[in-house]
Amino acid sequence: MRRRGRISFKTKLAATLCEMLTDDGTGKLVKIIPHEDAVKMTEDQVLSLFRFDHGLYHAQDGSDEFWNLTPMLIRAHDRKTRERDIPQMAKTRRIEKGQEEFRARLLAKDRGEPRPPSRWPKRKMRKPKDGKEDRRDL
Numbered sequence: 001m002r003r004r005g006r007i008s009f010k011t012k013l014a015a016t017l018c019e020m021l022t023d024d025g026t027g028k029l030v031k032i033i034p035h036e037d038a039v040k041m042t043e044d045q046v047l048s049l050f051r052f053d054h055g056l057y058h059a060q061d062g063s064d065e066f067w068n069l070t071p072m073l074i075r076a077h078d079r080k081t082r083e084r085d086i087p088q089m090a091k092t093r094r095i096e097k098g099q100e101e102f103r104a105r106l107l108a109k110d111r112g113e114p115r116p117p118s119r120w121p122k123r124k125m126r127k128p129k130d131g132k133e134d135r136r137d138l
Helices: 009-018 035-040 043-048 074-110
Strands: 021-023 029-031 050-054 069-073
Touching: 009 043, 043 050, 050 074, 069 074
Parallel strands: none
Antiparallel strands: 021 029, 050 069
């Protein structure tokens, strides 16, 4: 009996990706790559179908460690990036910008700098034309 050769990391990764399951639309789990198709493919072809998605966005200091990466088919990864990740990162940037502006205003007030003009016009209290107070405003 001959000794079995070492199985390469690329082979192990391709085999693992071929075992991934997805919902076929009826609630039944099926392999992402059907066995009949996988047999006809090379390891490089299998690996070329996937991208690794960051759970915690890389742009927000998400790690490249294994626990923060999820293999996804390219089309699904692109859809998730377009519909969820990009809008979420833009919202985070808007919130951070608003908070930074707020902190800058507080620090300016603390240093005694003049306040910038309000974007809201001042409202003047008006008396009724007949000179009587309007009880509804009280």
